[in-house]
Amino acid sequence: MRAVVITKPGGPEVLEIEERPRPVPAPGEILVRVYASALNRADLLQREGNYPAPPGAPQDIPGMEFAGEVAQLGAEATSWKIGDRVFGIVAGGANAEYLVTDAGTVARVPENLSWTDAASIPEAFITAHDALVVQAGLQAGEMVLVHAVGSGVGLAVIQLARAWKATPFGTARTADKIERAKVFGLADGVVVRDDVGVIPPALVQLTKEHGVDVTIDLVGGAYVAASIRAAAARGRIMLVGTVAGREATVPIGMVLGKRLTLRGTVLRPRSIAEKRAVTATFATDVVPLFASGVLRPTVDCVFELGEIRAAHERLASNATFGKVVIRVD
Ligand SMILES: NC(=O)c1ccc[n+]([C@@H]2O[C@H](COP(=O)([O-])OP(=O)(O)OC[C@H]3O[C@@H](n4cnc5c(N)ncnc54)[C@H](OP(=O)(O)O)[C@@H]3O)[C@@H](O)[C@H]2O)c1
Structure with a gap:
């Protein structure tokens, strides 16, 4: 062969x-x-x-x-x-x-x-469904955030979030991926250029002060701290990828105060x-x-x-x- x-x-x-x-x-x-x-x-x-x-x-x-x-x-x-x-x-x-x-x-x-x-x-939808629904326990009506929204897994997360009657938001480094992702159900997005600091205030506004219930982090690095800052009380943050970095400094007090769950996952x-x-x-x-x-x-x-x-x-x-x-x- x-x-x-x-x-x-x-x-x-x-x-x-x-x-x-x-x-x-x-x-x-x-x-x-x-x-x-x-x-x-x-x-x-x-x-x-x-x-x-x-x-x-x-x-x-x-x-x-x-x-x-x-x-x-x-x-x-x-x-x-x-x-x-x-x-x-x-x-x-x-x-x-x-x-x-x-x-x-x-x-x-x-x-x-x-x-x-x-x-x-298979890889994108098994990863996305397992992280979003099985492990993070997504509920109807919740707010979802996915980083790298135009990725294979990102577009699966958006579609599954909609199918589970949740509201998906996303980040990307270019505006065109945010616009194209709206065709697959993305409610709105944030363009992240050099500074992930734009993510938390944008998500506070997009979720009408509620914050993010489930984050699917496909990029890691500095995005982890930004996801913690954008999270709602008792939010779940799934660490799925590390293309933006394998190390992170995180606001631990905020993880405690919001009673967040950070969980890593891998399929292979x-x-x-x-x-x-x-x-x-x-x-x-x-x-x-x-x-x-x-x-x-x-x-x-x-x-x-x-x-x-x-x-x-x-x-x-x-x-x-x-x-x-x-x-x-
Ligand atoms: N844990 C698991 O079992 C599992 C399984 C499958 C995939 N994954 C991981 O999930 C992620 C997505 O996988 P995929 O196959 O869907 O990826 P993909 O289609 O290749 O898309 C990855 C996207 O990540 C963004 N990106 C790359 N470098 C970045 C950086 N430094 N900062 C911010 N964004 C960056 C880029 O989009 P922009 O240019 O728009 O930012 C890129 O298009 C990968 O990290 C992959 O390793 C994990």
């Missing part, structure tokens, strides 16, 4: 398309013919040598989400039939023509979704049992909303497998709005 291979740590130029043996499904696993995959920040870090794949995952074939057809069943993998359309997350190996994965960590693709639309969904290193659980929740609570058209895929652009270097450059540019998708014909 053709696969993207990280030949050594470095920039996009270290990525090559190579022939690799087709993997064989172990008991409980399925072989999937991948028709599309999508990129994530973790792929860039892995390519640079800063985020190795967890044990058991392909070490040098990147790719953490896919959509494709079941091509072979391992022993005991009785829940699927050959030819079923499935999508899901994996700890690596999705930028290839075939992958093997646990049969319980895929969901059925609704008929109305193309391969490229389907591949744009979770156990198979945890990934089965998160996938089952995704399949029952999120996928039907794509079938009914309540949620929409957010594809920024589509590259061919052979254009993987350009795809990485596009994601690293920060110019994307939504997901960078890889077609695997």
Whole structure:
């Protein structure tokens, strides 16, 4: 099979398309013919040598989400039939023509979704739903804030917040992403240039003095303190990403005084049992909303497998709005 291979740590130029043996499904696993995959920040870090794949995952074939057809069943993998359309997350190996994965960590693709639309969904929407609804316990009527609103996960958060009858606000570094996000349900946003100090007063005003109940922080760094200052009493702040920095100085007294919850989350290193659980929740609570058209895929652009270097450059540019998708014909 053709696969993207990280030949050594470095920039996009270290990525090559190579022939690799087709993997064989172990008991409980399925072989999937991948028709599309999508990129994530973790792929860039892995390519640079800063985020190795967890044990058991392909070490040098990147790719953490896919959509494709079941091509072979391992022993005991009785829940699927050959030819079923499935999508899901994996700890690596999705930028290839075939992958093997646990049969319980895929969901059925609704008929109305193309391969490229389907591949744009799992990582962003599982991350967003798990953080916003499962872990932060979002309630109808609450105020939501997401940093990097035009990111793949950011646009998922906005749509899910609306579907759960909450009001989503967001930040971005350019005004155009705020405007484009309004099409997906963003109530309003704040453009953050050099100073995150603009965030708390803006959110006080936008939430009519209430403050933010649930913050999904996709960027970290100085945004963490700003999220604390913008929070409502008993607010929940989910730390999901660190593109703006891995360290932060925070106003601890305010965390105590407002009785806030700060919680970190990550999907990739979770156990198979945890990934089965998160996938089952995704399949029952999120996928039907794509079938009914309540949620929409957010594809920024589509590259061919052979254009993987350009795809990485596009994601690293920060110019994307939504997901960078890889077609695997
Ligand atoms: N914990 C998990 O399991 C998990 C899973 C998936 C993703 N994530 C994380 O969630 C975040 C979003 O992921 P994604 O794939 O949706 O990202 P994405 O589509 O690549 O978008 C990331 C956006 O972050 C903004 N950004 C980049 N550097 C920034 C900085 N220094 N300060 C402020 N904003 C910055 C940029 O938008 P602007 O130019 O508009 O600011 C960029 O477009 C990433 O940090 C990713 O690592 C975590």
